[in-house]
Amino acid sequence: xxxxxxxxxxxxxxxxxxxxxxxxxxxxxxxxxxxxxxxxxxxxxxxxxxxxxxxxxxxxxxxxxxxxxxxxxxxxxxxxxxxxxxxxxxxxxxxxxxxxxxxxxxxxxxxxxxxxxxxxxxxxxxxxxxxxxxxxxxxxxxxxxxxxxxxxxxxxxxxxxxxxxxxxxxxxxxxxxxxxxxxxxxxxxxxxxxxxxxxxxxxxxxxxxxxxxxxxxxxxxxxxxxxxxxxxxxxxxxxxxxxxxxxxxxxxxxxxxxxxxxxxxxxxxxxxxxxxxxxxxxxxxxxxxxxxxxxxxxx
Amino acid sequence: xxxxxxxxxxxxxxxxxxxxxxxxxxxxxxxxxxxxxxxxxxxxxxxxxxxxxxxxxxxxxxxxxxxxxxxxxxxxxxxxxxxxxxxxxxxxxxxxxxxxxxxxxxxxxxxxxxxxxxxxxxxxxxxxxxxxxxxxxxxxxxxxxxxxxxxxxxxxxxxxxxxxxxxxxxxxxxxxxxxxxxxxxxxxxxxxxxxxxxxxxxxxxxxxxxxxxxxxxxxxxxxxxxxxxxxxxxxxxxxxxxxxxxxxxxxxxxxxxxxxxxxxxxxxxxxxxxxxxxxxxxxxxxxxxxxxxxxxxxxxxxxxxxxxxxxxxxxxxxxxxxxxxxxxxxxxxxxxxxxxxxxxxxxxxxxxxxxxxxxxxxxxxxxxxxxxxxxxxxxxxxxxxxxxxxxxxxxxxxxxxxxxxxxxxxxxxxxxxxxxxxxxxxxx
Numbered sequence: 001x002x003x004x005x006x007x008x009x010x011x012x013x014x015x016x017x018x019x020x021x022x023x024x025x026x027x028x029x030x031x032x033x034x035x036x037x038x039x040x041x042x043x044x045x046x047x048x049x050x051x052x053x054x055x056x057x058x059x060x061x062x063x064x065x066x067x068x069x070x071x072x073x074x075x076x077x078x079x080x081x082x083x084x085x086x087x088x089x090x091x092x093x094x095x096x097x098x099x100x101x102x103x104x105x106x107x108x109x110x111x112x113x114x115x116x117x118x119x120x121x122x123x124x125x126x127x128x129x130x131x132x133x134x135x136x137x138x139x140x141x142x143x144x145x146x147x148x149x150x151x152x153x154x155x156x157x158x159x160x161x162x163x164x165x166x167x168x169x170x171x172x173x174x175x176x177x178x179x180x181x182x183x184x185x186x187x188x189x190x191x192x193x194x195x196x197x198x199x200x201x202x203x204x205x206x207x208x209x210x211x212x213x214x215x216x217x218x219x220x221x222x223x224x225x226x227x228x229x230x231x232x233x234x235x236x237x238x239x240x241x242x243x244x245x246x247x248x249x250x251x252x253x254x255x256x257x258x259x260x261x262x263x264x265x266x267x268x269x270x271x272x273x274x275x276x277x278x279x280x281x282x283x284x285x286x287x288x289x290x291x292x293x294x295x296x297x298x299x
Numbered sequence: 300x301x302x303x304x305x306x307x308x309x310x311x312x313x314x315x316x317x318x319x320x321x322x323x324x325x326x327x328x329x330x331x332x333x334x335x336x337x338x339x340x341x342x343x344x345x346x347x348x349x350x351x352x353x354x355x356x357x358x359x360x361x362x363x364x365x366x367x368x369x370x371x372x373x374x375x376x377x378x379x380x381x382x383x384x385x386x387x388x389x390x391x392x393x394x395x396x397x398x399x400x401x402x403x404x405x406x407x408x409x410x411x412x413x414x415x416x417x418x419x420x421x422x423x424x425x426x427x428x429x430x431x432x433x434x435x436x437x438x439x440x441x442x443x444x445x446x447x448x449x450x451x452x453x454x455x456x457x458x459x460x461x462x463x464x465x466x467x468x469x470x471x472x473x474x475x476x477x478x479x480x481x482x483x484x485x486x487x488x489x490x491x492x493x494x495x496x497x498x499x500x501x502x503x504x505x506x507x508x509x510x511x512x513x514x515x516x517x518x519x520x521x522x523x524x525x526x527x528x529x530x531x532x533x534x535x536x537x538x539x540x541x542x543x544x545x546x547x548x549x550x551x552x553x554x555x556x557x558x559x560x561x562x563x564x565x566x567x568x569x570x571x572x573x574x575x576x577x578x579x580x581x582x583x584x585x586x587x588x589x590x591x592x593x594x595x596x597x598x599x600x601x602x603x604x605x606x607x608x609x610x611x612x613x614x615x616x617x618x619x620x621x622x623x624x625x626x627x628x629x630x631x632x633x634x635x636x637x638x639x640x641x642x643x644x645x646x647x648x649x650x651x652x653x654x655x656x657x658x659x660x661x662x663x664x665x666x667x668x669x670x671x672x673x674x675x676x677x678x679x680x681x682x683x684x685x686x687x688x689x690x691x692x693x694x695x696x697x698x699x700x701x702x703x704x705x706x707x708x709x710x711x712x713x714x715x716x717x718x719x720x721x722x723x724x725x726x727x
Contacts, residue, residue, distance in 0.1 A: 025394075030401035031342055080582050081574040086341040087519040094512035095567030098560035101434060101509075105556050208412070211405035218398050254417040261409025268402065272392065280391055 014238030035093035039070035041100025067194020329539025332514030345511035350381030352411025435506035435559030520570035602665035618654025673719035687720035
């Protein structure tokens with residue numbers, strides 16, 4: 001049963017991250033997603049210090065605010081100080097993440113978080129942290145509910161705002177002329193990325209969230225050119241990596257999150273080599289055929 | 300305060316070695332980072348930093364010890380592989396660079412974490428302290444390790460010094476460098492190797508997670524203080540060194556604290572302060588400059604419109620009300636009044652019963668702007684063959700920035716013309 005809980009939780013988080021990731025990688029904002037997943041840390045610690053619990057609404061809000069602050073700072077340094085984008089991202093997220101780690105070590109006694117958990121989460125403990133209802137009935141692991149709720153919120157967000165997100169991703173100039181606020185939807189997307197990151201934080205940690213945001217969509221992107229299909233394939237990959245990752249972790253007696261990411265990397269590698277539409281091996285074969293055809297003497 | 304004195308008196312030889320180590324490591328990565336920053340490859344450093352983790356674990360699994368030379372070799376290997384893969388993905392597939400970086404960084408890190416946890420659970424006693432590579436521990440830098448990492452840091456700095464000219468050239472204009480006969484590919488390769496080495500050594504003090512900051516942040520901060528690459532490299536090294544020193548101090552005062560985050564906090568504070576207060580490029584200096592320029596343009600436009608009004612009535616010194624000016628050309632009322640008062644203070648205008656009029660100096664200045672505007676229009680239509688109905692917009696901006704030298708040259712070139720393309724008189 002524990003295995004099912006863990007796999008289910010990680011699949012649900014992986015799907016949430018993957019769906020948002022589809023937009024991120026097409027917007028060329030994968031590194032901003034990376035930055036946000038680091039930058040929410042101080043928000044989590046501060047919310048933790050205020051509320052004293054780990055699973056609270058305040059924590060989600062605190063982290064979402066930090067995520068939006070991070071997006072804002074990157075833009076501010078870029079536009080106002082004319083700092084090149086890559087450096088603006090680098091300076092912003094490393095300083096916020098450093099602040100978070102310092103807060104954790106300063107308040108080590110009061111915060112039930114440690115540096116390792118920050119990095120790679122503790123999804124193995126999911127089945128232990130149960131939600132016991134007031135009548136004393138066991139309702140199953142808490143993280144499962146959190147992950148399901150996160151997914152529902154994300155799906156709702158994407159369904160309701162699909163047209164706007166789609167347009168601002170593929171043709172921001174056109175979106176602006178039809179009266180859609182590009183900046184608003186950008187901040188909304190970044191807000192959801194931060195909230196999802198925080199929700200998934202306990203289970204997979206800050207850096208591995210990035211892998212869930214980027215690896216499944218990138219793999220799907222190699223397999224199709226259709227955006228809706230890309231989102232569907234992403235969901236499929238999210239489930240596959242969760243299942244295979246879990247058993248790999250059991251096999252090697254290592255971190256589950258680390259194993260899930262490793263499998264995601266392997267799947268990407270396979271798609272990169274063998275994808276029917278854009279795999280590099282197939283491309284090479286086609287090129288060769290083409291070359292032979294051209295080289296043939298005219299009859 | 301007591302520990303502060305104790306630390307900075309450097310009486311304890313172990314303090315000296317930790318300080319020397321931390322400063323060398325951070326300064327050397329700052330030096331290398333300057334060039335990755337200038338090549339706009341800052342985030343690649345982040346990818347390398349995360350990708351060295353599996354290499355370190357691999358070295359440990361293979362050698363069974365925490366021998367620094369093995370670690371450096373392992374880290375160097377996976378760091379390099381990660382860069383090759385990123386490069387391959389970006390050039391050979393439709394995936395963009397940012398996605399490739401984020402993907403490789405997180406996947407390599409994930410593999411590293413899987414290996415690290417596997418080692419930790421294996422019960423090998425020698426593994427304790429392996430996780431200090433995650434967030435760094437400057438205080439752990441003693442004895443043989445210090446010597447090895449110190450040597451690598453010195454090699455880094457010396458190599459950058461030797462190839463300074465080449466590195467500078469490829470950072471700004473690799474095509475030009477190629478034309479000069481510089482082996483661009485090799486220098487690129489050199490810079491990549493230097494980056495990987497800098498990461499490998501820096502993680503001892505800062506840790507893999509935050510290592511990117513040591514490459515990016517000192518360079519970003521230094522960029523705000525100078526336009527000269529040599530000075531920039533020096534400033535970045537000094538700033539990096541200061542943060543390394545403070546990291547060593549923290550490590551000494553609170554041995555349980557990871558040093559990486561503190562070093563990064565210090566260097567970030569330096570950088571963000573630089574973004575704001577640096578002369579010329581800083582946010583404050585920039586906005587002051589912008590303000591000044593806006594004011595100049597407003598003043599000149601206002602004086603110009605007064606001249607236009609004067610032309611109509613053939614009386615340049617006639618008094619005008621605020622409404623009359625706005626009728627001639629729209630200005631926001633509030634800004635207009637502020638500008639009028641400013642020009643009065645400067646002695647270009649006088650006010651009598653609500654009527655504003657030129658002083659002698661004001662007329663000269665207004666007339667000059669009008670003259671420049673019309674000269675430029677004539678120049679554009681005569682020499683650039685632009686239709687007369689298309690020249691106004693351009694003249695509207697250029698009139699504010701023409702220097703007296705250019706003015707004289709225009710007059711000479713156009714032979715002191717009488718009329719502009721719109722048959723309006725050019726005043727001298």
